Amino acid sequence: xxLLARYAECIFWMARYMERAENLARILDVHETFARxxxxxxxxxxxxxxNADEKDFFSRHDRxxxxxxxxxxxxxxxxxxxxxxxxxxxxxxxxxxxxxxSTEMWTQINVFHNxxxxxxxxxxxxPNLSKVCTWIKEECQTHTGITEGTFYRDQGWYFYQLGKYxxxxxxxxxxxxxxxxxxxPSPVVVGSTLDMSQWTTVLRSAAGYHAFRRVYPRGxxxxxxxxxxxxxxxxxxxxxxxxxxxxxLLTRLKSRYTLRNGSEAxxxxxxxxxxxxxxxxEEVIQLGLHEYLDGVQAQLCGITIEIxxxxxxxxxxxxxxxxxx
Amino acid sequence: MSVPEGKxxxxxxxxxxxxxxxxxxxxxxYPAEHSALIRQRLAGxxxxxxxxxxxxxxxxxxxxxxxxxxxxxxxxxxxILPFDIIPRVISAKEWAHLExxxxxRVTALNLFLHDIYHDQKILKDGVIPADLxxxxxxxxxxxxxxxxxxxxxxxxxxxxxVRDREGTFRVLEDNGRVPSGVSYVVENRHMMQRVFPDLMQxxxxxxxxxxxxxxxxxxxxxxxxxxxxxxxVLLSPGSYNSAYFEHIFLAREMGVPLVEGRDLVVExxxxxMKTTNGLARVDSIYRRIDDAFLDPKAFNPDSMLxxxxxxxxxxxxxxxxxxxxxxxVADDKAIYCxxxxxxxxxxxxxxxxPNVDTRxxxxxxxLQYTLDNLDKLVVKPVGEAGGYGITIGPRASKEELADCRxxxxxxxxxYISQPVVDLSVCPTVTDDGIDPRHVDLRPFAITGKNxxxxxxxxxxxxxxxxxxxxxxxxxxxxxxxWVLQDGGPQDGSQEGSAS
Numbered sequence: 085x086x087l088l089a090r091y092a093e094c095i096f097w098m099a100r101y102m103e104r105a106e107n108l109a110r111i112l113d114v115h116e117t118f119a120r121x122x123x124x125x126x127x128x129x130x131x132x133x134x135n136a137d138e139k140d141f142f143s144r145h146d147r148x149x150x151x152x153x154x155x156x157x158x159x160x161x162x163x164x165x166x167x168x169x170x171x172x173x174x175x176x177x178x179x180x181x182x183x184x185x186s187t188e189m190w191t192q193i194n195v196f197h198n199x200x201x202x203x204x205x206x207x208x209x210x211p212n213l214s215k216v217c218t219w220i221k222e223e224c225q226t227h228t229g230i231t232e233g234t235f236y237r238d239q240g241w242y243f244y245q246l247g248k249y250x251x252x253x254x255x256x257x258x259x260x261x262x263x264x265x266x267x268x269p270s271p272v273v274v275g276s277t278l279d280m281s282q283w284t285t286v287l288r289s290a291a292g293y294h295a296f297r298r299v300y301p302r303g304x305x306x307x308x309x310x311x312x313x314x315x316x317x318x319x320x321x322x323x324x325x326x327x328x329x330x331x332x333l334l335t336r337l338k339s340r341y342t343l344r345n346g347s348e349a350x351x352x353x354x355x356x357x358x359x360x361x362x363x364x365x366e367e368v369i370q371l372g373l374h375e376y377l378d379g380v381q382a383q384l385c386g387i388t389i390e391i392x393x394x395x396x397x398x399x400x401x402x403x404x405x406x407x408x409x
Numbered sequence: 410m411s412v413p414e415g416k417x418x419x420x421x422x423x424x425x426x427x428x429x430x431x432x433x434x435x436x437x438x439y440p441a442e443h444s445a446l447i448r449q450r451l452a453g454x455x456x457x458x459x460x461x462x463x464x465x466x467x468x469x470x471x472x473x474x475x476x477x478x479x480x481x482x483x484x485x486x487x488x489i490l491p492f493d494i495i496p497r498v499i500s501a502k503e504w505a506h507l508e509x510x511x512x513x514r515v516t517a518l519n520l521f522l523h524d525i526y527h528d529q530k531i532l533k534d535g536v537i538p539a540d541l542x543x544x545x546x547x548x549x550x551x552x553x554x555x556x557x558x559x560x561x562x563x564x565x566x567x568x569x570x571v572r573d574r575e576g577t578f579r580v581l582e583d584n585g586r587v588p589s590g591v592s593y594v595v596e597n598r599h600m601m602q603r604v605f606p607d608l609m610q611x612x613x614x615x616x617x618x619x620x621x622x623x624x625x626x627x628x629x630x631x632x633x634x635x636x637x638x639x640x641x642v643l644l645s646p647g648s649y650n651s652a653y654f655e656h657i658f659l660a661r662e663m664g665v666p667l668v669e670g671r672d673l674v675v676e677x678x679x680x681x682m683k684t685t686n687g688l689a690r691v692d693s694i695y696r697r698i699d700d701a702f703l704d705p706k707a708f709n710p711d712s713m714l715x716x717x718x719x720x721x722x723x724x725x726x727x728x729x730x731x732x733x734x735x736x737x738v739a740d741d742k743a744i745y746c747x748x749x750x751x752x753x754x755x756x757x758x759x760x761x762x763p764n765v766d767t768r769x770x771x772x773x774x775x776l777q778y779t780l781d782n783l784d785k786l787v788v789k790p791v792g793e794a795g796g797y798g799i800t801i802g803p804r805a806s807k808e809e810l811a812d813c814r815x816x817x818x819x820x821x822x823x824y825i826s827q828p829v830v831d832l833s834v835c836p837t838v839t840d841d842g843i844d845p846r847h848v849d850l851r852p853f854a855i856t857g858k859n860x861x862x863x864x865x866x867x868x869x870x871x872x873x874x875x876x877x878x879x880x881x882x883x884x885x886x887x888x889x890x891w892v893l894q895d896g897g898p899q900d901g902s903q904e905g906s907a908s
Contacts, residue, residue, distance in 0.1 A: 086640075086684040088666050179474070179648055183660035183667045187473065194474045239685060343686045395685040 087239040089397035091184055094177040095240050096391070099247030101174035102193075105167055106224035107255040107289075112157060113217035114289040116210075128153035134262035135165045150210055158216075159204040167220060168204060171197040186234035189227070196223045242337040246330060246391065253326035254384050259289055260313055261377045283309045290321045310373060311365030323380060327357050330387065349390035356383040420459070421452040424836055426845045430576045432497045432835040439576075443500035443893055450608050451495065456842060462604045463494050463838050469603065475596050477651045490593055491886030493837045494605055497848060497868040501895040504615075507570070507578060507852060508862045510762030513752060515566050515854050518585060518739045520755040522562040526552045526735065536754050537747045541771075545744075547586075547737025549700060551707060555724060557733050558631040559858050564731035565624070565695075566854045567591075570762065570866075572833035579765045579830065581849065583748070585740035586732060587697050590867040590887075591620055591853045592658035597889040613894040615864035620853070621662025624695065627857030628663070631729040632693040639692035641665045642682060644673070646698050646714045656697055663695075670698070675718030680728045693729040700734050742791040742825050743769060765830055771822035779826040780814060786826040788813055801877065803829055832877055835888065837870055847871045849879050850890065865890035 111131060129148040132141045137156075140163060145152045160166045164173075175197040182190050200220070208216050235241055263286045283304060287293040296304075296312050296319075316322040331353045338346045360380070368376050392398050426434060433448060435441030467489060470476070476487040499507070524531050525542050532539040542548055567588025569581040598617050601609060625641060632639030645656040647669050660667035672682050673691065681688035696703060702712040707720035722728045738744065746767045749760040768775035770788075779786060783802050790798040800813040817824055834845035852866030868888040869879035879885040 086666070086682070086686065086689045088668060088672055089683040089685055090669070090672055091666070092685045176648070179653075179657075182474070182657040191473055195472050198471075243685075341686065345686075397683040 085238060087243075089395060091181060091240065092243045093392070093396040093398075094180045095184070095243040096247035096396075098174050098177035098181065098193075099244045100251040101170045101177070102224055102227050103248045103251040104255065105170040105174065106221055107252075107259075108157060108165070108167055108170070109217045109220035109224065110289045110291070111259070112154065113214055113221070114285050116213050116217075130262050131157060134258055137163070137165055154208065154210065154213060158208060168200055171200055184240060186230070186236075188230050188234050192223070192227055192230055196227070239337065239341050242333050243395070245333050246337075249326040249329040249333070250384055250388060252321055253323045253330070254381060256290060256313055256321050256323050256326070257377045257380050257384075259286055260310055261374060279306075280304055286313070292319055292321060295319050307365055307369055310369065314365060314368070315360065324357075324360050327353065327360060331357055343395070345394035346391070347394075349387055349394050352383065352387045352390050356380070356387065359383070419452045420454055420456060420843055421448060421836065424843055424845070426834050428574060429831055429845065429847070430572055430574055430833040431845065432572070432833050432848060433495070436576050441498075441500070444498040447496070447498060447608065447612065451836070451843075459494070459838055459843075463492075466492050466494055466600050466604045469600065470596075473596075475592075475654055477654060478649065479651070491872055492597060492600060493846075493870055493872070493886055493888045494601065495836050495838060495843070496601065496608070496889045496891045497835050497850070498891045498893065499865070501893050503578075504864060504892045505895075507762065508864075510578075510580075510760070511566075511568050511852055511854050511862050512860045513756065513758060513761050514568060514580065514583070514748065515563060515856055515860050517748065517752040517755050518566070518583065519560060519562050519856065521751050522733070522736060522739050523560045524755075525738065526555065531751070531754055534754070536750055537744070541743055541747075542738055545738045545741055547700070547735065547741060549735030549738075551720060551724070552733070552735040558729065559856075561631065561856050561858075562733040562736050563739065564627055564631065564733075564856050566856070567851045567867075568854070570850045570852065571765070571830050572850075574831045576833070578762050578850075580745075580748070580760075580762050581765055581830070582742070583740040583745060584851070585736045586699060588851070588853065589652045589655050589697075590851055590869075591863065592655040593887050594853070594863065594865060594867050594890065595620060595662075596658070597887060601889045612891065615892045615894055617863055617865050620855075620863050621659065621664075623855050623861050623863075624659065625663040625665070627855050628665075628693045628695055628729070628731060630857035631731060633726055633729065636690075636692045640682075640690060641693045641695065642668045642673075642691050644668055644670070644694050644696040644698055644716075646670075646702070650697070652697065659695070665695075670712075670714045670716050673716040673719070675716060675722050678718070678722045678725045678727055680716070680719060680722050691728060693731070695731050700737060703730075703734070742789060743771070743822075746825065765827045768826045770817060770824040770826060775826070776817065776821045779824070780817060782826075783810055783814060785828065787829055788817065788824055788826045790823050791825060799878070801829060829877075832871075832879075835868070835870065837872070837888075839872075839874075844874070846874070847877050847879065848888065864892040 111134070115128065115131060128150050131153055132138055132148055141148070141156060144162070145156065156163055157166050159168050161168055161172070163169060171193070175193050178185060178190050178193045203216070231244065235244060263282065283306060284293060287296050287309060290313060292313065295316075296309065299312060299316065300308050312319060313322055315324045317325060319325060331350075334346060334350050334353060337343065338350070430436055433441065433444050435444075470489040470492060474487070476489050479486050479488045521531065525548070529539070531537055532542060563585040565588060567584035567590060569584065570578050571581045572578050595617050628641045629639050632641070641663065642665050643656055643660040643663065645653065645667055647653070650656070656667055666682065668682055674681050674683065674688065676688070680691040680694070682691050698714055701709045703715045704717060704720040705712045705715050706717045708715075719728070720734070723730055723734065745764065746769050749764055752758055752760045768779055770776045770779055779788065784805070786802045788800045788802070800809060802810065805813065832847040832849060835848045836843045837846040839846075848868050848870045850866050850868050852862055854860055854862045868890045869885045870888055871877055871879045871884070872886045873884055876884070
């Protein structure tokens, strides 16, 4: 059975937007609860930095107040990185895919999107933020569950998984990066109580705190946290774990459906995996974590471009989709 | 919403269809026996329960995304087609009559299209004025002399029927280009099965969910003969088209890709689609794009929706299109008037389902008659769809009538006129209880080698009290349409309806 190139692209992006939405909900949720500075204030600005949205944000807001940042990332339709925009994009892709995906998948995304839009009218009071984020996270997980249980396993399934893991790997690097370049340069002493609580926040955002504790029952250091999130082979959100998945998916996709294209994408994945396995975390931090993460993000972006060239019938990824990287 | 007085125990006691023919009760003198059990069950319901089921149904339609896009100003809004949960019921006998009439009409229209794109005998014999056909904007010279499989041009046909005060079904309009609405027929049935299973119990309703199979069969039949396993696709203008849900629905029911123009490419007069593994051949296309936008090389050069070169591939017989190019000339409102004569000419039969009496204003005496009786007639522009531009004489203001008169005089050949048909009514859930509302019926016929008519069709209902316009773009809704099984326990006859 042939898979229309455009469908493959839509499946890939639907998966990415749903994964991205889940990650953003996690970040907002954990931020509210744990990410406080020395005066107990939540540093909402770091989320703006995390998404590299400074320019767009300040074009419409003077200060990164809690209200402004939360609204900007929940409901601002002009912000392509807001939850409502992500859901809109996921839904538009799902709408195109309705002949291909299960009715349950479509219906859940449709209802989820519509509820979120309705909520915008009412506004979300900050004390309810955590509740709303939990709901969003659960809707995303429901999507994952419905997909697992109903998505017909053909080529489309591979593109779905590819999208999901590329997005997840990217999100994990961003999460680490923000901690690195917003918090480390601050006067907070490395290893202080506050510093540790912030690293805990990073882990919680990725639902990795308990897993981390299992691996490192005693103590916590920036190095062990970063190493865990980058290289752990069992943590479902670690970059290495995701890239291994991408590697396996591409190989199986190509061989099972005897697809002519995709060699360049596979080479890029091999390159990235090789780079990830080449250095221990200590060395990475010594050389500069931020630069390293930037490099990983660029490589993930390169993989996306090659997948687009190979399977989506295009030479470049359309701007509307790459701009929100 | 409170339960209206006196209706708490029997929902239909105060129901009054007035002078109109009623689809559930039948005519005044012929209470419809075939629907007696359904009436009895409805009457025993509680109005609050009915409203609740009604709301459940509409919410589900919205959640399932069974919606169409409505453009207002700059915004595109998702709307559901309002759904009324009281079904419209057609007896087996009535249906046999309609089925025969629709088959006859499709057959005649296909013979007509073959004729006008070949020998043009009907024009030479003066049965239909030649300029009405050859001067018609939908006549496609590119089709002249071209043979299509089984001489079928209209593979998918939607025939708009109305029922007058006497209970006689009449054809109001033919839709032979890209008729829409069939997805609602099937989805409405699914909805009824979810919210009203107790009403359907043991009634013996003919199923409608094999439409997709029948359509796919026809699409395979008409594919180029040298292809062993034809690749069928559905070509849509895209997700911003108001009928996009239906495109999704049909592609899914047929199990074929839903493509857009940008997914297709023509090389060496063969059509291909872009897949993850490069180009793959396409053999048979159910296209939901009008002729004019199908191929910028052959028709409208500005079309962004079409596929350059597809017309040439079609001409060479390398790809099948349904419907064929150039069918618009057969469903034109001006040609409509001649269909009964067409049936006589090609089949030597009388039309089984009569037309509504229609006058063609291009003819001098018809124009005069129309102008003299403007306040009693419905005046329609021939080129418009969707109920736009219609003047209903008895309901029009003096200004509207004067405006209509001026337009008629300025361009008489753009108009036809018909008497006001007192559309039949059907019990419908309203805020005030169960009230009569006007309905029409659009059955769907599929023709490959042979013609098959989907039992039932789309019953559209004018939800606003008193209005006759049932179009979804103008506030209409829809109902499930039940065709009862032949010989079933409830198969009653409905005299006075047929013929």
